[in-house]
Amino acid sequence: MTTPPPTPADGLLPPPGCPAHGMPADSLRRLPEAADPSRLYEELRRQYGPVAPVLLHGDIPAWIVLGYRENLEVMRTPTKFSRDSRRWSAFQQNKVPPNSPLIPMVGWQPLCVFADGEEHSRLRGAVVDGLATFNRRGMRRFVTHYTRELVARFAADGTADLVRDYAEPLPMLVVSRLLGMAPDEGPALVEPTLDLMRGSATAAASNALVTQVLEDLVTRKKSEPGNDLASRLIAHESRLTDTEIVEHLRLVLVAAHQGTVNLIAHTLRLMLTDRRFRGSLSGGRMTLPDALEQVMWDAPSIGIVPGRWAVGDTVLAGQQIKAGDMLLLCISAANVDPEQRPDLALPMHGNRSHLALSSGPHECPGGDIGRAIADTGIDELMALLPDLTLAVPETEIGIQANWLTSRPSALPVRFTRPRSLGGSPVPQPPSTAAQPLPVAATPAPQPAAAPAAEPALSWWRSLLRR
Known part of the structure; x- marks a missing residue:
């Protein structure tokens, strides 16, 4: 059976079965439809902190990294968080169909x-x-x-x-x-x-x-x-x-x-x-x-970068990350992390x-x-x-x-x-x-x-x- 294409409503949303889930799934489902992903990221940050559980297309679980420091940690430690998507447990368990719209972005290639x-x-x-x-x-x-x-x-x-x-x-x-x-x-x-x-x-x-x-x-x-x-x-x-x-x-x-x-x-x-x-x-x-x-x-031009894959079991911002888990780097949320930018009105001119x-x-x-x-x-x-x-x-x-x-x-x-x-x-x-x-x-x-x-x-x- 052909997997339906993702829509803004089901492309990325918190899993309703998560113990920390505190909002009706329907209300969270509508946030991306409002064409304002930043609202969704802030809801996730308030509920879960710098690292939050999410679902990708096809109800495949993943983690979204929202914190600035946590993003830097994942980006700078390839020994813990690999770029090799073949490590993804969803691939190894055949949970990602060949026609999934995720494939062009996360399917392994000689790159x-x-x-x-x-x-x-x-x-x-x-x-x-x-x-x-x-x-x-x-x-x-x-x-x-x-x-x-x-x-x-x-x-x-x-x-x-x-x-x-x-x-x-x-x-x-x-x-x-x-x-x-x-x-x-x-x-x-x-x-x-x-x-x-x-x-x-x-x-x-x-x-x-x-x-x-x-x-x-x-x-x-x-x-x-x-x-x-x-x-x-x-x-x-x-x-x-x-x-x-x-x-x-x-x-x-x-x-x-x-x-x-x-x-x-x-x-x-x-x-x-x-x-x-x-x-x-x-x-x-x-x-x-x-x-x-x-x-x-x-x-930022690319709001979310998929992805990194955990080399082994580890802990990131209090979340238990399992080997083979996928992490999405949320640049949009990291760049406005309150710990990094407590006052968003202050200009960042020339700051790289x-x-x-x-x-x-x-x-x-x-x-x-x-x-x-x-x-x-x-x-x-x-x-x-x-x-x-x-x-x-x-x-x-x-x-x-x-x-x-x-x-x-x-x-x-x-x-x-x-x-x-x-x-x-x-x-x-x-x-x-x-x-x-x-x-x-x-x-x-x-x-x-x-x-x-x-x-x-x-x-x-x-x-x-x-």
Whole structure:
């Protein structure tokens, strides 16, 4: 029998049979439906403390780690909490059906995120080395090029949805080229990549589509290498297998795209709705990079990271964890832990001790790439369209949430139609032809289609000048 897809109501909820359970199951079941997972996390924290029992899709038990210190302990002690999902007792007891929407996220694969020790070092080293070769300044020019191209598509209308029309496609256009894909391949992967994180009934099919595109890419790059991540992984001294190369390309693609989409969307929402936030930017009291760190504290791109698996019986925050138990790292709850942040109103500008990029041996190696895409993309967008305003009341901005992530579902805006973008009249967009992302060993060329123009003045500096 086919397992039904998870819904916000049954994706993550406290098990009613737990002795510490103190609320009706129906009321807890509705909390995720309100599109406010933070309420559920605080209910769990009040009932159970920093570590709470939950049920995953299919009524599979797990633990959710809510405390900041407890998350750090799990992240930094792989000898107690392994990344190898084959240790999961639910897998060993055949409780997870092959078509479960959990499989794309926790099914073991030959990836550095599912490895520990020397094997983890070998696999992660190839990814870190491959990403480190890219010239960040050249990549920022690449982001500028695609920002102008995307804005040109909707600039003539004077209206747009900044989530659908901008935040979702921009990271994929940049990251897909970083991997080595052709310009027309990236846009087709936007929806399948987002679908992987939703835990939907089509997640497995989306995963297969993305994997097939990447397998074709690796085959092509073996005979036509270039200055891209796929070619770097193929040639790396770690001697990765074809399967390892494909899986790590998929990891970078999904993580970088999903994470950066959410970071851009949450930051734009604050700019459009929070006068103090926007005032701090325009007044010079906070830079855009500082603002991004604040967003990663308050609205991390990935709210829950699955997972870790207990190597043996242990105790965490008073909870008896059994060998093979699964732990979910709740970054959203850890970043607002009252022990860490007793006053959430105090700004965290520039403070990078949040857990949005994890910590320990599995800390995200591509965090600076996501920051660069968001920083440059938002700055350029606001320079091109400086009078962006919401087209709907703030109360109508919904939140699209699932068991792993949350972000604004839409950001309808209006603006004054610009006369030109980077020297090109509106609505004629620049050509999609662009050069591969430059690597550190070679000069960083300007994308071929981006016309020569003066760099756009930083948004908050332009406000100060006016």
